[in-house]
Each structure stands twice: as structure tokens, then as C-alpha cells.
Amino acid sequence: MTGNVVLDIAGLSAEFATREGTAHVVRDVGFTVRAGEKVAIVGESGSGKSTFALALLGLLDPPGRIAAGAVRLDGRDLVGLGEGALKRVRGRSISLVFQDPMGALDPIKTIGAQLVDTLRRHQPGLSRADARRRAAELLREVEVGDAERRLDDYPHQYSGGMRQRVMIAIAIANDPDIVVADEPTTALDVTTQAQILALFDRLVARRGLALLMITHNLAVVANFCDTLQVMYAGRIVERGAVDAVFERPAHPYTEALIESIPDPARRGARLRTIEGLPPDLRRLPTGCSFEPRCPVGRGRPVCRTVAPPPVPLADRGPGAFAECHFAAERAGEGAA
Amino acid sequence: MSRFLIGRLGASLVSLFGASLVAFLILRLSPGDPARLFLGPFAGREAVDALRVELGLDGSLASQYLLYIANFLRGDWGFSYSTGQPVATLIARRFPATLELGLFAFLLAFVAAVALALVAAYRRGPTDAGARAVSFFAMGVPPFWFGLVLLLVFFEALGWLPGPDGRLSLRTIPPPAVTGFVTVDALLAGDGAAFRDALAHLILPGVTLALMPFSFLFRLLRANLIDIAREPFITVARSRGLTRWWAFVRHALPNAFLPTLTASGLLFGQLLAGSVLVERVFVWPGVGALVTDGVLKQDFSVVQAFILLSAVIYVLCNLAVDLIAGLIDPRVAGAAR
Amino acid sequence: MSEAGSIAAGARPRSRSRAVLASLRRNAGFGLALVLTVVLLLLAIAGPSLWHLGPLDMDFGAPLAAPSFAHPMGTDSNGRDVFARFLAGARISLAVGAAVVVTGLIVGGGIGIAAGIGGRVLDTVLMRIVDALAAFPPLILAMAITVGLGVGLTTAAFGIMLSCVPFFARLMRADILRIRALPFIEASVAVGVGRWRIVGRHLLPHTAPTMLVQCASVFGYAILTLAGLGFIGLGAQIPEPEWGAMITDGLQYALTGQWWLALFPGFGVLAAVVAANLLADHAQAVLGVRGRER
């Protein structure tokens, strides 16, 4: 079902220079996304997810910057490319779907104009009329009714859900290899959320698109994505096939996250939360950054002093692992 | 759109009436009898009274006002006794000079403001600080002081530009007047030398007059650009394939124009006010200098005609601004439709 | 909220005022503004009483003397000490500037608020009055009023104030209309928050940045217009040493070599206007609702 590697991220680190020292927002993140594969990144707000997404497309502006690592798209490393080179890649091979539909479209230009501009920017040969026809098709593909007339409407005449569909239409306009969706459904009500996810499903299936879904909502990930990655304090602390991780979460943070999903079965009981706050990314501990809040490792010297190595868990899918000293016991098999 | 237009036109007429009333009353309050001033110290009592009747100064305030408005609409804007000509011909001949200088100054201010604001908002850091320093200087420096400094440097010291001798140097034969704009008329007549001379005469007063509008436009445009540059649709535009610069130019700038545009209606007033000071320093045969003398010599008819004229043009300017705002910002036009 | 924003917010251990001070310290521009403002205020308030010469004392022996130790800014054609007149001029200009800004803000801002939140009828009526006032080119209105009600500083200040009411009213109204359309106002209305509480708690703070910029530019504009009136001969009365009139007289002497007569009052006006605008810009950045840090 999954094609060859579209996006290969190796050792990517990003940081923000602030007056009180440098905040290491993304620390040594590496994974691959294959065509047709839906990879998720889950984490609380402040875990570095959005910065990571922007870093992928080279949209990190000062004072943020990519400190190290490489982002190879179809074999070509995007890190360090100038705006001139990146402009031919963004919106053609890799595109972005933004979280906030309200502010993501230029309020004083029609939807048609913004679609046509995206198309003709990467397909110079396309005439204006053809581009308009193609734009209408795209709107129909993302299930926007009466597409032809709606092209001349302005963003403020679209509902939140419809605007997100337009965002998706723009993202897939030039048939990109991979779409990075940064919290695409967060601002939408539940029913629209489901429709958007279903739309993503069809697009991935029909176009063999690679999808990198970034969200804080585990429920969205649970029945949608293939591979699940949990991000905490700028690092991927656990990766694996969705079902395997949900069944036996190896990293205590992943387990805590899953338990904090409101479960109808436990109606009336207090909701479980994770105490404490995410760590200050300017003064990260040498040991495990989750230690102060970790039900398993809190207070244990090894957790506080020694940074946990990534423990490979081969049976949970390619490249699965968990960064925890007790990952092996928790996963229930010996170290692979 | 038409309901919106009629509403605005109706409103404009009301404000015009208000402006004419205010202008009429203020100047009638001031002491001194213009008839006496015109006829001079040794004129007899009867001649002064006769002139008062002729100028309509004897009736009640209300009758004087109505007489004035009736005449104004008929094109008889009264007689300017401080220059000895009907006001209508006087202003008709001198207004193009003010308009030409004003438009040239606005053009300079606009281009400079857009260029500097874009660069300042895009690069931030030292460039931004530098640009803001320039805008502060432009706002703070008194124009008549700056005008003279420009003359001292570029006319007397360097000799690059002509001195303050009006719109054309005496040596140049003025092109046949078609539009009243010497530069345009010179082009129409294909007279290159006259065009260059006219343009040269426009530069120094143009720059002096452009100071205030430039600083006003720059500060507003820059503030709006910085705000809008933070909006998500700029990042989205870049993710669609625009470089950061093009995202600024094609998306941030038009959106930043909107609030700047509504403020530019006020700029018209500043340009006219500025012309009063600049025309005097550069001996520019415009309406600004005429009004200053008019106020000093209490030449009611000139001052009033100028105020009413500027009110009409001001209202037209605002109407145009509202229409353009409607075209650019669908939300506004939409609401009005 | 972008990652960086939340991090900075998250890591803010100290209270809001400490943050304000921290940002003040880092900002060169703001420092300059602070220094300029303090110096000008000191000159205006304490200057005249501290400096031993008065603005009107004449020393016939030393007309048009260049700046020297005895006369830091030289003397004018009547032998009067330009530095003493500069100090008195500072007092006049700053006072007129402040008066115009305060009254303009109250009157103009008030009209703007009323038009912004009032019904369509009130809005139309008020806006037409504003248009009537705005129809006058600013300097011309000030000139007409000064001539009408008698030449002098008070009428000049009144004329300038009237001519800048439209600036305040129009921008306040535009701001209020813009903010009224924002979702969070609709939300508070939906929740049933009282009309005046909305205006006080939600609307006005958002207009603060625009109004601050407007106050600064009007302050500068007031001083410049006063100077303009001085240039035409309608500003301060003889022998009041208003900066504009001093510049105008000085211009003639600038051509004949006595540059100091026009230069110092010119810098006075420039400094006052620049200080006001720098203060507004940075105050807006530091306290600004939209948080423009750097």
C-alpha cells in the first residue's frame, strides 16, 4: 500500500534565539514518509510540532532557524536552499495545510484568483481559462458545491469548513508528492472534522499522496493514520504502527496521553491529566525531559541523569522505537 | 452599489453646506471693513457705503449668505479687491498650478512611502530604523525652513536646479495652455526643453511639499504592513510558492493599502495647507499664496471661494476613496450592497 | 499561537511591569525619545527661571552676535538672547501642542466613539459635521479662525484643535467599526456583556495603538501648524517668542550669514515632534495589544 520514500528527514534540529537564551524547539528529529502513507505527529502545544512543520518547508523566519539536519524531498535536501530555489518546490512537490482557516486566505482576493495563481505559478504554460477550469475541478474534488460560481466569491463568504476545503484544494493543486497538514481540523466542529479527514483519506488513496498529519488530538490519529509518532519537548519519544502503540504504549508519556482521552466507559470518573508543565526549552535537563512528570521514572536517578537511548521495537513496524530506559519491559518483549 | 453612492452624495451635500456656513460666519466675524480697505483711506463715506451695497455687505447675515450661495452656483464667486480681478478668473488661472504641484508632491510621497515601507517591513532591523528616522525628520522639519535649505544647497551652492522663479524660467516660452499643467502641456506640444524646465522647477517645491504626506503615508503603511505580515495567509502564500518578497508585494501590500487609503482622504487637506507655505517660499503662482494674502487682507471673497472649492474637491476625493476602498475590500462593498 | 510566541509567554516568570522595563532598556530609539522628552520638558519648565537672561531683555551693544559663552544660541537683530527666547518658545510650543492634543482627543475621539457605536442616524449626522470641519485644509481653518476671532496664541490653539478633530474622529470611528466586526466582540455581545462594558473593556484598549500614533502626529502637527501660522504672521503676538515666528525671522538672516536664528528653533520643533512620535511608537510596541516586540 505504501510507495517509495518521498520525504526523508534526518537529525533535524531547530531553535529560537530569545533574549533569555536559545530555545531548542526541535531536537534531532528523523523519519521518513512514503507515498500513500499517513504519518502522524502528536504532542501537546509547546512540544515543537508547528515549528517542525514550518521548518520542513523552510518557512522559519528569524529569530527561528534550522540548527542541523537535512530534509530530503525526492532525494533533494531543502535545508539551506534560498527562497529562489524553494519557491519552485513549495506548492508543487510539498505543500502545507494551515490550522486557522479564518486567516489563511487573502481576504481581498477571490478564491478563484488564489487557486489560479497557485496553478499558473507552477504550470506557466496553463492559460487563464484552463487554470480556471482546473480550479473548479479542484473545488469539486474537495466537495465544494456549485464550484464554478463559488470561484468568484471571497473568503469571508465561506464557512470555516469550506475554507479548509479550499486550503486543501490549494495544497493539492499541483499534485504534490507530500502534504504537511498542521492541525487541519482543530478549528472545526466534530462533524466537519470527520468530513475533512475522510477527504484526506480519499485524496491519499486516489492520488497516492504522502500525508504528514500534525495534531494534538489522539482520537483523530487513532483511526486515520498508519504510523504514529509522539513528540515531547522537541523530540520524537515514540514511533510505531498506530494499533501497536495504542495497544501497548511503550513510552510513559504516550500511555498518559492515551489515558487522558475522555472514555465514555469511565463516565462520572475524574478525567486523568498529566501534572506539571512542559519543560523550559532553554534549560533542558541532561536526563529524560519527561522525568519530572513521568509516573514511572519520576525521582529515579537514571532517568534524571542519563538521557534515554531510543530502544528499537522492531515488531511494531519499520523504525519503531521508544526513548525510555524501561521501554523494553513496558513493551513486553526483549530488546530486538 | 448605487444606494451606497446616493447615500454618500447626500451626505456630502450636507457637509458642503456646513463648510460653507462655517467659512461664511468666521470671516464675517472678523473686525475691519473690507469696503474701506478697498477704497483706501481718503475715500469719502458715500463711496464706501456704495461699495458695501455692491459687495452685498449691508444686508442681514442670512440674506448675505443666500446671495453668496446663489452667486457661487452661478459662477460669480465675487470680486477680489486685493488683486482687482473677479475671483472666478483668479482661481481658475491659479488653481492648476497648485494642483500640478500637489499631484507631483503626492506622487513623490506615494512612491517613496510605498518603497520605503515595503523595504522597512520586509528587512526590519537597521533598515527599518533608518527608514523610520527619515520619516520622523520629514514629519518634524518645518517645510518652509526645509524649502529654503534645499534652495540654498541645490540652487545657490550647487546650481543643479533652478531657483524660486515660478513654474518656468523667464527664458522658456510657456507651451500653449491645454490642461493648465505646464508639464503636460509641454508634452502635448512636444516641447522637450519646456518640459524639462517645468519638471526642474517642480522638483524642489515638490520634495518640500511631499514631506508631510510622505511621513504620514509611510508610518501608516509600515504599521499595517508589519501587522499583516504576521497574518497566516502570508505564510500560506509562501507555502504556495511565492518568495517572501513577492508574498509581501502581492498580498501584504494590497491589504495594507486599505486602512492607508481611508486616511489619504485627509492628505488632500495637508497638501493644500502645505501649498500655502511652500508656494510662498518658491514663488509658485498657486492658490495657496493667494489665500494667505486673502486672509491677511481680509479679502473675504477669495478666502471663501477657496474654502468652498476645497470643500467640494475634498468631498469628491473622499467619495473616490470610498469607491476604491469598496473595490479593494469586498467586505466593505458587500456590506453596503 | 505560534510555537515561539507560546514559549516566550510560557517562560515569563516575572510580572508584566518587569517585562515592560526590560523591553524599554533594550530599545535605543525609546531611550532617545525619553532623553529628548525629558530635556525639552526641563527646558520648557525650569529653563526660563534658571537662565539669567529674559526673552525680552535687549542688549543693543550686541545685535546678531554669534553663539558664544555668554549667549549659547547667539542674539537676534534686537540684541535679545536667542537661548532665553528658545526656552520661552519651548514652553509655548509644548503647551499649545499638549492643549491641542488633549482637547482634540476628547472632542474628536468622543465624536468617533459616538459615531462608531451609535446608530446609523447618529453616525451620519456626526460624520457630516466632521466632514464640514475636515473640508477646510487644516492650516486654512486655523488661519480663518485666528483672523476671525483675533490673532493670538489661544485662538491659534483653538483653530488648530478644530482642524485636527476630523483626524481623531475619523480614525477612532474606523478603528471601532473594524474592531466591532472582530469575532471576540460578537462573542461578548452574544454572551450578554453590557454595551458600555464592551466599549470600555474591549473596544477602547484596541483603539489605543491607533490613537497613540494619532496623538503623536497631531502633537507634531500642532507645533508645525503653529509654526506655519507664525510664518504667515498670524501666530504668537509680539514679542512672544514662539518658535515658528523665530524661524521665520531667522530665515532672512540665515541668508545673510546669521544661521543660528533659524537653526535652533527649527531643531526645537524637530526634536519635539520626533520625541512625541518615538514615544508613541515604542509605547505602542511595549504596551501594544498586538505585541510588536522588536
Place this chain on the structure above:
Amino acid sequence: MTKRSGLGIAASALLGMASAFAALPASAADGPFVVNYSLPPPTLDPSIVCDIADDGFIASLYTPLLRYEAKPVTDVPAGVTVTTEDTTKVVGYLAESYSVSDDGRTLTFKLRPGLKFPSGNPLDAAAVKASLEFTWKSGTCGTYFFEAAQFGNTEAIEAPDATTVVIKLKRGEPLVLHALTQPNTGIIDLKAVEANGGKTWLASNAAGSGPYVLASYEPGVRAVFKANPDFFGTPPIEPEVIVNFVTDNATLLLQARNGQADVTLGLSKASVASLAESADLKVIKVPTARWQLVGFPNKKAPFDNAKFRAALSYAVPYEPILANVAHGLGTIFYGPYPPAFPAFNAEIAPPRSYDLDKAKALLAESGVATPVAADIVIREGQNDQEQIATILQGAWSQLGVNLSIRKLAASAYQEAVGAETKEALIVRFDGPSVDDPAWLLDYDMRCKSAYNTSNYCNAEAEALLDKGHATADAAARQVIWDDIAKIWIADSPRVPIYADTYTAVVSGSVKEWHFAQDGPFDLDQWGRR
């Protein structure tokens, strides 16, 4: 190519283009003769214009019946010959010759035959009669000038034949001859005026028969004079003269310094002083019968006390004012007439000097209690008046007399100057059109004259004035003028500050220049040959 480099290119192109038109001096030897002037006249109608600076403007457009002969001015820069009016010699102008009857009541003028106006209308006795009646009946300054302020003294104007014009007076009046030299009594082509719509057209056009015709006129901007081809007198030196109105003094000085004008009039005295040593400019100085004065309100206590007025006159820092305000371009005097008047007599009118002790002594003698508060009125836009008022404010405060300066707009100032009873001190720049005491004292000393700046009223002096009007013999008149001066000086009704020296700045190429009390704008006698 980013925006910034685009800016760079635009700026350099602008500079390149700019240097192509370096400022050419406007006044090369051959081109039009350029005059920069700071006071645009309010009207060109000879019957309405009154102020000496304004009515001079029409001197080269209209020809009165008579004129003064010219006499050379001595203290003049090298290379330019300057003449002024000899007001003791009245000669024919439009009239070839004239004669006065023994009783002085009938004036007969002989015209040249066959003259025409530029419009082609005949310039004969009938036209002159019509024009003089138009001026006489205007009720404005025209009447004042034609009747030499002796209102009602004219009986009739007749034109017995095509070349003879006779003016009949009720009572002989030597001043009428002087009046008929003034531009205000210039002959107007009334037929042309009617053809163009009447009197209002006259306000900004010319219909005279002078050496020049008005080729184009933009009020407040520029006037272009061209030589009148069928002018009966000697043709003007310059065929074309352009007069630019430049109200801002700094700009006027800048233009003068950069050779943009042949003649520059109306510069502030400080600017003229600064041009003294410049190489290619010459400063022409002509002492005139005009002077700055401060009028006391003689009818309002304590200014009705002669000793108090005398005290103030000794507390005026004359020398510093002459140096700081007039920059030496003036002469200090004390008396009813300025030194430029032929009737001025130095022995009986020595100048007064600053003597604070004498002033304090006189103040004590006068018995006036101090402090005294009074207003002093000046006219807007008059820099010199402003400075004088400021200096007096400082100087007289030492006597306990505190002045508050009121700067009035033009018409309000006119109101104050012409008020029946004067309430305040008035700083005024006065200069009668005719430098004859009879003409001056008629408005400046008679009790009921509105323009008596100080409400000075002395019956004995007025009786002497009436006698002067009736006396034809010059020596006898001089005795009368001396007696009046003695009475005046004893009363000290006002303080003359300094007699003005008129200055004109001319470029190196100007060879001929002429000064007339009215104006001066006798353009036909200015030029580069």
C-alpha cells in the same frame, strides 16, 4: 532586481537630468528687463489706488498732464546714473505747455495735436476732459488727488477746442499743479474702458497712454510691460519689462544674489545691508520724504500733556534703532517735515537724542503719575514696525510706561489709523505724494482730519496753514512753514523715528535708474543703456 536597487537607479537618473539645467542668470544683457518687487498692488484703477507704493505701479502706464523735472542724485555707486524728481520744477508732460491765471484760479493746458491712445481712440481735449471728470467724480482717492485734498474747490473742467483744456478753481491753490503730476490723475482711455465692461475691468487692466502698455498681468504673480509704439514722449530705454511679485523676503534676497533680476525692490534693510559688498550688485540709496513715526493719541490722557510727550521723545534709542532696524539706511530728525522736504529747516528742527535723565526730568515736570499703560498698534507683515514697537516697549518701560503691542490685520489697522479719536499709539510709515508742507499738514495736522495720526490740534498752527495755502510766493510760504515747525516742536505731538532712505538693488548691467516719490516705478527711465 529588488526594489532597493530600483530606487538607486531612479535617484541617479533624477540627478543626471537635473544637472542639465544649471540655473541660468535670467538677466543677460539682451533679454527682457526683470524687476522683482515685494508688494503686489491691490488694483490698477488710477482713481482708486491710494498708497504711494501702489499708485507708483501705474506711473509708466498713464500720463498725467504735468510732471516734475529730473535732477541727479549725488551719492551713487559707480557706473549707474540715478535721477530723482525736482519737486520745485513742474513742467508739461501730456500737456505741451501750461499757464496759470494771476489769481491762480484758472489753469490752461495746451495739448499736442493728433495724439491717439494705443486702442486708436483719439487723445484730444474732449478725452482729457472726460478722463479728469471721471477721476474728479470718483469719490475715492482720485478725487483726493485731483482736488489736492481741497474738496469742492474745483469749479469746472472745460475743453474749448481740440487741443486746449481749462480747469477752473473757486480759490487759487498752488498744490493743484503738484496734484496734476501724480499718476492718479493720469489720463484714462474711457472709451476703451466702456468697451471692455467698465470700471471693474480697469482694476486689473490698463487703458492709458503712457510709455508702456500692459502686455499681460497676473495679479500677485507677474506683470509684463511692453513699449507703447505711439508714445508721444521719448521712447523707454527697455522695450520689454517683466515685474515678478515675490512676497517672501528670503526668496527675494536669494533671487537678487543669484542674478535672477536686474532690479530688486522691497528687500528688508537687513538684506540690503548684507548685499553691500557683493561684486556684481549695486545698492542705490535715495533719501526720501517718507519716515517711520510713532503717533501719540494727543486727545487721550496722559498723552494730552506736552511735557509727558516730550519726555517720551527723549527716551527713544534713536541710534540703536537706526542701526538695528534701518541698518543705517535712514536719517534721524525731529520736526513736522522730514529732511527730504524742500521746506525742511535744520536750524529750527535739531534731531533729539536718547537722554534718559532729561526724559525722567521732563516726566517729573509733567506731573504725570506712572505706571502708565497704553496700546501700541502696528500693521501685520511690517517687520520694521514690529521691531520699532518692541524696542520702544523695552525702552519706555524704564520710564514706567508699559506698552502692549497689538498687531492688526490690514483693514483693522486702516480703521485704527483713520479713527476720529485715536485710542492708542500708532506706528506708521508715512509719506505724502507731494513733498510740500501744505499737502502733508492738510491731512497730518488739521484738527478734523481723519488721518492726523496723533489727533494733534493747534488752532494757531492751523491758521498759519490756511495762510500758507493762500500764499503763492515761495519765500513767504517758507516763513510760514518755519513758524508752524516751531509750534509743532514745542508741542512734541509725536516721535518721528527716522526718515527712510529708499534702496534699490540693481545688477551690474543697469546703467540708468530714476526715483519718484510715488512708486517708484518710472520704468521708462530705467535700463541697461
